[in-house]
Amino acid sequence: MSRSTDPAEMAAWLTGRLAELLELAPEEIDVTVPLDGLGVTSMEEVTVVAELEERYGLTIPVADLRRHPTVEALCSHLAGFTPAEVSRP
Amino acid sequence: MPDHFAPGSASHPPAVDRSPEADGWRPLPAVLNGHATHHGTRPALSFVDHGRDPEGTWQTLTFAEVDLRARALAAALEAGFPRGGRVAVLCPQSVEYAVAVLACLYAGMIAVPLFPPEDPRRTERLAAVLADADPVCLLSVGPQQALCQSLGGGRVPVWAVEETEPRLARDWSGHRAGPAEPAYLQYTSGSTGRPNGAVITHGNLVASTRQVVDGCGLSDGTPIASWLPLFHDMGLNIGVLAPMLAGAHVALMSPLAFIQRPRRWLRLLGVHRAHFSGGPNFAYDLCVQRIPDAAGLDLSSVRVLTNGAEPVRVDTLRRFTEAFAAAGLAPDAVKPSYGLAEATVLVACNRVGQSWTELALDGDALAAGAISILPDRDRAARVTTVAGCGRPVGQDVRVADPETGVERPPGSVGELWVRGPNVAAGYWQQPGPTAALFDRVLTTADGGEHGWLRTGDLGFLHDGEVFVLGRIKDAIIVHGANHAASDIEDTVRRAVPEAVPTAVAAFAVPGGDGEGDRLVVVVELVAGPQSAEDIGLRRRVRAAVAERHGVRPYDVLAVRRGSLPRTTSGKLRRGDCRARYLADGRSPDGSTDSKESK
Secondary structure, eight states, X not given: OOOOOOHHHHHHHHHHHHHHHHTOOXXXXXXXXXXXXXXXXXXXXXXXHHXXXXXXXXXXXXXXXXXXXXXXXXXXXXXXXXXXXXXXX | OOTTOOOSOOSSOOTTOOOTTTTTOOOHHHHHHXXXXXXXXXXXEXXXXXXXXXXXXXXEEEHHXXXXXXXXXXXHHHHHXXXXXXXXXXXXXXXXXXXXXXXXXXXXXXXXXXXXXXXXXXXXXHHHHXXXXXXXXXXXXXXXXXXXXXXXXXXXXXXXXXXOOGGGGGGOOOOOOOTTSEEEEEEOSSOOSSOXXXXXXHHHHHHHHHHXXXXXXXXXXXXXXXXXXXXXXXXXXXXXXXXXXXXXXXXXXXXXXXXXXXXXXXXXXXXXXXXXXXXXXXXXXXXXXXOOOOTTOOOTTOOEEEEOSSOOOHHHHHHHHHHTGGGTOOTXXXXXXXXXXXXXXXXXXXXXXXXXXXXXXXXXXXXXXXXXXXSSTTTSSSEEEEEXXXXXXXXXXXXXXXXXXXXXXXXXXXXXXXXXXXXXXXXXXXXXXXXHHSSEEEEETTEEEEEEEEEEEEEEEXXXXXXXXXXXXXXXXXXXXXXXXXXXXXXXXXXXXXXXXXXXXXXXXXXXXXXXXXXXXXXXEXXXXXXXXXTXXXXXXXXXXXXXXXXXXXXEEEEOTTOSOBOTTSOBOHHHHHHHHHHTTTOTXXXXXXXXXX
16 A cells, blocks of 8 residues: 655645645645644654555654654655555554 | 732632541542552563654553652641642653652652643743742652753752652651641643642542542452653542552553544553553544554553643544444544533543434524523534533532522532632632632522632533533633633734734634634734735734744634624623634635635
8 A cells, every 4th residue: 555655746745635734725834844833733743654654655653744844844754664564454 | 828829719618628637638648648558569660762763662650659759748838848839740740750849749849740841832821830830849759950050040959859869758757637628729821821730639639539439330440551740630530549559550541642642542541551641632633643553552551641721522422432443442432521620620421331423503593592402413503513511520519600600500600610629719819700600600590609709711511411512611622722812812912013902802613523722813904804914914813922922823813903793891891703714714804805714
């Protein structure tokens, strides 16, 4: 079920998802601003990251998000990963 | 009592202040020490880590190990700091967190259960609490020590709990806290204003935990599971205090692991054959939304799932119960309950084997403060269905007029007042707020009675059961966290200089199906409501409030200047703003706003 981890594709998906959440147009999402600065709550952040994990077959430690808090940084970071072979609970 | 402990109200000691020797007083460490002696090899405390292995990796300590680690850290604390100093616990959810809190109790230090400084959205709040509690030491774990160092400004020592040398255990003094000695400070969640730390004494702790143990039917043979954050009153009790008092085996997981995949919680209940767990209302909605089918889950062991810490919704109770019936969930397993940090944790709950009561109330009578139960809920146009939170557990609950403190007759709505051995001594070094809420006089037909806690919650009693309708105080509860309306309004004022500073109102309204309360913000704009779109009002308010408070307003509304309801002295009447918003389908100035609400 894992898809490619092309950072551009991932960033586009994540931007679209955040735009939906924040009720903004995707072009209004600044990919260089930390998610908390965009107004994403910590619970939403976790939920979106869980969706990202499921969609791309990744395991994303929360510490990664803290170290790479923007859409751009997170997606470039994650692009370096190969999808993990894990069975999800 | 240490001389630097200065509660706001010292005139009336708490009701638990009995002679320690006469009634066989045993503080929690003495009880836990007894479990370690009598059945030390039994598992006590597990942490299931979903961070590395999505299936969860178990780490388990026996009663002897928990006791040993707590004594060792207690000995180190005793050697380093004077008794009664505050010790902030900044560990992540882990066995170390539990050990840290217990060690403080063993040492006679006042624990301050907090959270790691990871999330930038919460560091301001953390700093405010630390400034209030003025800790002598911060307890953390290795990887986070550096972050904690910077938080303490380098002045407060930061210890890594797991580095405690176990051999120190034999140096523990054996300190036996008296019931009036402060055990921990429970800071109420969410608010960014001046933090209020309820002073929970050792007497409160034991009395309250006994209430939980009795009310929820716990024993040393009833496994417990919890994902609730340990810095929250309910989380600390279910996750550490109740199991350690009862001698039961608790399995903890992190709140994050639950939010990521709610199914992990329900799986843990099955794997651990848990009897007892709990969560705020939103947790049950989250499970229904995010767990498409109950296949592979086994909830047949579960007897008590408390639903508390935020308004309980009948729809949520029904939906969750129905969704997981196929997994063997008993129809009476979910237990609406009521509690607050100022009463340590629990006030009332539905007992084992009893299903919750639902009442259909006449909405018009309710708005006028009267309880009128409708026999047939389809007949009336305006029906409010409420779920009962069960009978009080080992304490008294009455309904009072919030203005006069006079007890209200049966069948009427008023402020819930609580009196019992679990009611806290007051707020830490806050005489003003302490005097306003604690040790109030309730005027009854027989005269005045001292020692009552004002809860700030609106409710009523019916057949001895407590029903909660909402907050009197201007508090907004979303996802189990309390947000003071005034804090949110301050944030909006700062983010929107175009708003009339005295005309910003924040309030909560009930959400739709499967949702908690919704936050609504209404502002008067200097340039008029039509400018709202030009200045990006909605976006700015939503981003600013979410960033600072962790909750995003559902609706942001601009109204004509001078149109919001005010008192004669010009102060905004938040309650009336809310009532108008609800009555007029949203707009509190009486006009209908064209903007679509989402």
